[in-house]
Amino acid sequence: MVRIAVSGHRGLPEETAALIDGAVREALAEYLPGVTGLSCLADGADQVFARAVLDLGGVLEVVVPAKEYREGLPGECHAAYDELLGRAVRTHRLEFVESTSESHMAASARMLDDADVLFAVWDGQPARGYGGTADVVAEARQREVPVRVIWPDGAQRG
Template sequence: MRVGGTGHRLLHAETARMVERALHERLARLPADVLVGVSSLADGADQLFAEAILALGGSLEVVLPASRYREALPAECLGAYDRLLASATVVERLAYEDSTSEAHMEAGRMVVDRSDVLVAVWDGHPARGVGGTGDVVAYARKRGVPVEVVWPRGAAR
């Protein structure tokens, strides 16, 4: 089963812990031998999703929005980004040079288009900018891709 992951960046520490547990619980219900996660590896929910996929024995495919994507990520998440990227079985880099909202939206579309279901770490609010979680969820719903929202009680942004 191909599972796309999308979600909020810049999660508070306690929210990140709650989301990590919720993702593990949700993804553990799927058979690991056929579990493929698709992610863009942004800081926050995307990296937590990718970590959960690998921890459960699944494989990881990555869609990178831009050639300079890594440079746009917070320094504290680069170690995890590099490790997850090295663990990916497939890496696709989009043609964008800079990590723009347009590049993020295109990567989000590709994650959805390559997935049987989208797991969204989402508070239910509209995207704060083009290419945000709300936009990716809306795209998935428009395409008929099932969306499973993960937003634990007590989580905050």
């Protein structure tokens, strides 16, 4: 069973989220059957990826960066976070209390520990802060974890 981690942009415009959903599903189809998705379930690319994995018959493992992680997500994403977390076959909880850049990067590193490939839903630009997608891509490449960049034509960062 191939294990695919995800890192990607948050706060995606609705049109971009739809484009990314299609592109993620297309990319996942190449690994079916038997996909395990690894996600932190942040709003945006993480939740799009997690839902696609489950819809396509895969299983989901979640890495929760910090005890206060959910509270740091936009309120409109809490219901989806709770639902997806409830569908996870395994949850890894890091020991951080506060949801910070450091805890997010540590969670990404934890996902990479178990990943065969990283799906980077990424426009190729530098991270806006430590622990962003560009940093996760750099970490994956340093570890020699294959990176698959997913950024469909017409997609825009929020």
